[in-house]
Amino acid sequence: MRRRLLLSDIEGIRDRLYKKRYVTHDDHWIWLGAENLQGYGLMTVEGKQLLVTRLSLYISGIEFDIFNNNIWALHKNSCHKRLCFNPAHLYSGNRGNNMSDYSIYKQTELFPCGHPKDPKYTVVTMSNGYIRYRCRECYALYMKSWHEKNKS
Ligand SMILES: [Zn+2]
Ligand SMILES: [Zn+2]
DSSP, rough: OOOOTTTTTTTHHHHHHTEEEETTTTEEEEEOOOOOTOOBEEEETTEEEHHHHHHHHHTTTTTOOOOOTTHHHHHTTTOOOTOOOOOGGGGEGGGOOOHHHHHHHTTSSSSSSSSSGGGGEEEEEEEEEEEEEEEEEHHHHHHHHHHHHOOO
16 A cells, blocks of 8 residues: 655655656646546645645745645646646646636637627636636626526
C-alpha cells in the first residue's frame, strides 16, 4: 500500500505529480491521472482529492494559499488546457478574475443560439463556482419560464 501523502511533504507531492506528467512539445504539463467532472486533474493528499493545479502552484514556490478555497489556481490566457499543471501557466486568483473562461468565451463570435457575443448581449452568471457567459436574451427567457413553472 502507498504511504499516506501529507501536504507538508513537498518532495513527495512533486514526485507523484511528475510521475503522472506528460510534457508536450510546447511545454504544457498534462496530467495523466484522475480527473473531476469538469476535466481538471485530481490527486489524493491527506485522504482528500485536491486539484493538481492547486498542488502544482503550492509546491512551485509561487505564493499560493492552498488552504483558502476562495483562492483559485487559474490558467493564464496562454494556456486553456484544463489538465495542464505547469506552474508557469497558472496564477493565483479569486473567482472574479477567471480569465481562462473569458478567453474561451471570446473564441467564437456567436452563442450556440446564434445571438452575438456582444457585451451588451452577455450576462455573466456563477454556477458551482464556475463563471458562465450566457446570451442575455435567451437567459432572460429561460429565467422567465423557470419562474412561471415554479409559481404554480
Ligand atoms: Zn499549459
Ligand atoms: Zn440567444
